[in-house]
Structure formats: C-alpha cells, structure tokens
Amino acid sequence: MASVTMTVNGKSVTADVDPRTLLAQFVREHLRLTGTHVGCDTSQCGACVVHVDGKAVKACTMLAVQADGCEVLTIEGLANGAELHPMQAAFREHHGLQCGYCTPGMIMTAVDMVNRLGSDLDEATIRHELEGNICRCTGYHNIVRAVETGAKAMTEGGARQAAE
Amino acid sequence: MHAFEYHRPSNVRQAAALLQKNEDAKIVAGGHTLLPTMKQRLAAPSALVDLGAMGELRGIEKKGRAVVIGAMSTHADVATSDVVAEAIPGLAKLAELIGDPAVRHRGTIGGSIANNDPAADYPAACIGLGATIITNKRKIVAEEFFTGMFDTALDEGEIITKVSFPIPAKAAYAKFRNPASRYALAGVFVSKRGSDIRVAVTGAGSDGVFRWSEAEEALAKRFAPKSLDGMSPPASGMNTDIHADAEYRAHLVGVMARRAVAAATGR
Numbered sequence: 293m294a295s296v297t298m299t300v301n302g303k304s305v306t307a308d309v310d311p312r313t314l315l316a317q318f319v320r321e322h323l324r325l326t327g328t329h330v331g332c333d334t335s336q337c338g339a340c341v342v343h344v345d346g347k348a349v350k351a352c353t354m355l356a357v358q359a360d361g362c363e364v365l366t367i368e369g370l371a372n373g374a375e376l377h378p379m380q381a382a383f384r385e386h387h388g389l390q391c392g393y394c395t396p397g398m399i400m401t402a403v404d405m406v407n408r409l410g411s412d413l414d415e416a417t418i419r420h421e422l423e424g425n426i427c428r429c430t431g432y433h434n435i436v437r438a439v440e441t442g443a444k445a446m447t448e449g450g451a452r453q454a455a456e
Numbered sequence: 457m458h459a460f461e462y463h464r465p466s467n468v469r470q471a472a473a474l475l476q477k478n479e480d481a482k483i484v485a486g487g488h489t490l491l492p493t494m495k496q497r498l499a500a501p502s503a504l505v506d507l508g509a510m511g512e513l514r515g516i517e518k519k520g521r522a523v524v525i526g527a528m529s530t531h532a533d534v535a536t537s538d539v540v541a542e543a544i545p546g547l548a549k550l551a552e553l554i555g556d557p558a559v560r561h562r563g564t565i566g567g568s569i570a571n572n573d574p575a576a577d578y579p580a581a582c583i584g585l586g587a588t589i590i591t592n593k594r595k596i597v598a599e600e601f602f603t604g605m606f607d608t609a610l611d612e613g614e615i616i617t618k619v620s621f622p623i624p625a626k627a628a629y630a631k632f633r634n635p636a637s638r639y640a641l642a643g644v645f646v647s648k649r650g651s652d653i654r655v656a657v658t659g660a661g662s663d664g665v666f667r668w669s670e671a672e673e674a675l676a677k678r679f680a681p682k683s684l685d686g687m688s689p690p691a692s693g694m695n696t697d698i699h700a701d702a703e704y705r706a707h708l709v710g711v712m713a714r715r716a717v718a719a720a721t722g723r
C-alpha cells in the first residue's frame with residue numbers, strides 16, 4: 293500500500309491505496325465521486341477527463357499515486373453550490389448530450405480548452421480540440437454549440453465577478 | 457494490471473540506484489504508453505520508478521546553437537514553448553500534432569523517445585535534426601540511439617535526462633495521421649543546416665524511423681519541394697498493416713516530404 297494526499301475539489305484527502313489504483317478508480321471508488329466516467333479504459337474516449345494542477349488529463353491513464361500532492365478538479369467540483377458552472381449550463385441549454393455518459397469528460401475538456409485558448413473559440417478549433425473525447429450519441433453538433441456558448445459565458449461570468 | 461511497488465525518487469541518482477536494485481523495475485514518465493501496456497498485462501514490472509517529482513528533468517532552454525529539452529517536458533510544454541517556437545517552429549508543431557490535448561498534458565519527450573514506437577513522432581525530429589540524446593551515463597547521437605522498432609541503445613536502467621536539438625536554418629514536419637489513433641501513418645521531418653540536409657521518416661518504415669537518403673541527395677541540389685517531384689521510397693522497406701499497405705505508405709512518404717519542404721521554405 294502507498295499513502296497519497298491530494299486536494300480534490302478543494303478538500304484535502306489522504307488515503308492508503310494499492311499503487312496500481314488508477315486516478316479514475318480512486319475518485320470513483322474511494323471518494324465516491326462517480327461523475328468521472330470510465331468509457332474505454334484505454335485513453336481513447338475522454339469520459340474520464342479531470343483536471344490535475346489545472347490541466348485536463350485522462351484519469352484512466354494516470355495512477356492515483358502520481359497525483360500525490362496535486363490539486364484535482366472533477367466534474368463535481370465545477371458547480372457553485374446549486375448554481376451550474378457556465379459550461380454545464382450551456383450543455384443543458386443546447387442539449388449537448390443524450391445519454392450523458394461522455395458529458396463530464398466533454399465539459400472538463402471544454403473548460404480546459406477555454407483556460408488555455410480563451411473564450412473566443414471558432415467551430416473548427418472546438419472540433420479539433422475535442423478529438424480526444426468520443427460521443428456515441430449526439431453526432432457532436434450540439435456539443436460544439438454548447439462549448440461555444442459556454443466559453444463566452446465563462447468570460448462574462450469572470451468579468452462580472454471582477455466587477456463586483 | 458499486476459501489482460508493483462511504487463517509488464518516486466527526487467533526483468536522478470536515487471532513480472538510478474532504485475533501478476539497479478530492482479531488476480524488473482521500470483521507469484514511468486507520463487505513463488501514456490506504459491500504463492496501457494501494463495493494463496493489457498503485456499508488461500508487468502515489479503516496481504515503477506516515477507520520474508514525475510524531478511524538477512531537474514523539466515525545462516526547455518536555448519544553449520548556444522541548440523535547444524535543450526528536459527526528458528520530463530510534456531508534449532504540451534514543447535508545443536507551447538516560446539524558446540522552441542522561435543528556434544525550431546517545426547518541432548513545436550510536431551509536439552502539437554501528438555495525440556489529443558489530454559495526452560499532450562501527460563506524455564513526455566523522454567518517454568516517447570525511449571519507447572521508439574515505429575509510428576511515434578519524436579524519433580523523426582531527433583533524426584531529422586541530428587539531435588543528441590543525453591542520459592545519466594553518456595551522450596548518444598540520434599542515429600545510433602534508435603536501433604529498430606521499439607528498440608533503442610539504452611542500457612537496462614539507463615535514464616534519458618535531456619535531448620539537445622541543433623538549431624537548423626530551415627525545418628518542418630508533415631504528418632499523415634491515422635484518423636483513429638492519431639499516430640503517424642507517415643510522418644516526415646526535413647531540415648537544412650548548412651550543407652547538412654536531413655529527411656527522416658516515421659510511421660512508414662518496417663523497421664521504424666529511417667533517413668531517406670535519395671530525397672536528401674535531391675534536396676542537396678536544391679532545397680525545394682520540386683526537387684522531390686515524383687519521388688517516393690521503395691515500397692519493399694515499408695510496413696503493411698490494416699491501416700495502410702506498403703505501396704500506399706511509400707506514396708504518402710513522398711507527399712509528406714514535399715509538404716514538409718514546402719512548409720520549411722515557406723511556400
């Protein structure tokens with residue numbers, strides 16, 4: 293067993309884990325944060341995307357012990373209490389999901405995209421940036437629209453916060 | 457995945473000692489090749505020695521006429537580095553074409569080179585720029601480092617610490633991606649540094665990355681896409697698999713080489 297300590301959605305957690313525990317497994321089975329999904333378990337589909345130290349990673353292809361000392365953000369950490377994060381709200385507004393299996397990973401990837409590239413994203417950029425996220429249902433069209441809207445809303449929210 | 461012991465040393469010397477002590481230990485860098493292999497039980501190391509905690513293996517700097525990149529620099533680090541963008545933009549572009557954003561946040565240059573996947577991108581840059589691979593023991597020139605599919609000159613337990621890329625006058629990479637895996641079906645890195653002209657091909661050859669000498673000779677006369685008109689390497693040395701047969705790969709190499717020269721010369 294190995295001891296790990298990390299911050300998950302702002303809370304410090306410490307646990308003893310078998311070193312082969314994947315980060316995805318750790319958040320789902322040890323922390324019961326089951327919003328992070330495992331679709332392929334082979335680093336192809338992006339259902340498991342979380343942020344580690346502010347960067348989108350596939351949690352099925354990282355060991356929990358490799359996240360020791362890191363800040364981890366999962367889909368559960370995005371909303372502000374009952375108020376959805378602007379990217380989540382945009383997915384709801386544009387119906388950017390059908391079964392919802394890919395959605396947590398899509399949203400975490402989309403937020404990372406805005407963090408890196410800013411909020412003025414054209415369709416081609418969004419489609420290209422989503423290439424590590426697979427959706428079996430929607431055909432992507434509404435996901436792309438949701439990301440476009442969510443990205444804009446993220447800066448508006450930021451601007452509002454700054455003005456307050 | 458089989459069970460293993462996990463170590464996270466804080467410097468290269470400790471890592472080397474751990475690797476020497478544990479015979480079946482393996483280095484883990486980004487884990488984006490090794491962990492999938494362990495899940496499939498194609499690898500079952502007794503211990504993992506994680507290089508993730510070593511700041512000394514990260515960082516990108518210009519040193520004289522070379523860009524030196526720490527082994528633990530991620531593909532995203534290289535793709536977004538101002539130093540790389542200014543000195544060797546073709547190399548930043550290559551890193552940007554690897555996998556997807558999440559893969560680029562974890563995968564490292566050291567891991568990619570140590571793995572020497574025949575469809576990986578960095579081996580083409582190393583040979584195409586005449587890089588030197590620096591380990592905890594020695595310096596190895598790229599041509600001697602890559603010794604065949606998934607095979608390198610690294611000894612058991614030897615650790616890549618840095619890669620040094622001489623700055624070329626002109627260079628570019630063109631890649632035809634496998635649309636599913638995003639690895640190279642054919643990728644060609646070209647460069648010109650004085651009279652040293654290089655055309656390195658990945659993804660296509662049946663024994664991994666190679667220099668395409670006929671193309672280099674043609675470009676030595678004139679470094680322009682036209683010099684390669686109608687040329688492609690012999691199909692006999694190319695790989696055939698479900699994604700593409702040898703003839704098609706040979707054809708793609710010619711097309712990618714012309715595109716790379718066009719990009720390098722700003723045409």
Ligand SMILES: Cc1cc2nc3c(=O)[nH]c(=O)nc-3n(C[C@H](O)[C@H](O)[C@H](O)COP(=O)(O)OP(=O)(O)OC[C@H]3O[C@@H](n4cnc5c(N)ncnc54)[C@H](O)[C@@H]3O)c2cc1C
Pocket residue numbers: 334335336482483484485486487488489490491507527528553554555556559562563564565566567568570571573575576577578610614615616617637638639640
């Ligand atoms: C979905 C997906 C898409 C990908 N697409 C591409 C692509 O388009 N092009 C491409 O080139 N690659 C691609 N890759 C591979 C990716 O670039 C890997 O990150 C890379 O091949 C291995 O780097 P790593 O840091 O993850 O190494 P690891 O998986 O940690 O290690 C790989 C091997 O190298 C050894 N090793 C690692 N670091 C060192 C070191 N410093 N010294 C000595 N040995 C070391 C390890 O022991 C292991 O045997 C893809 C991977 C995935 C999962």
Ligand code: FES
Pocket residue numbers: 329330331332333334335336337338339340341350351352353
């Ligand atoms: S479950 Fe991690 S990428 Fe599919």
Ligand code: FES
Pocket residue numbers: 388389390391392393394395426427428429430
């Ligand atoms: S909504 Fe079902 S997989 Fe995307």
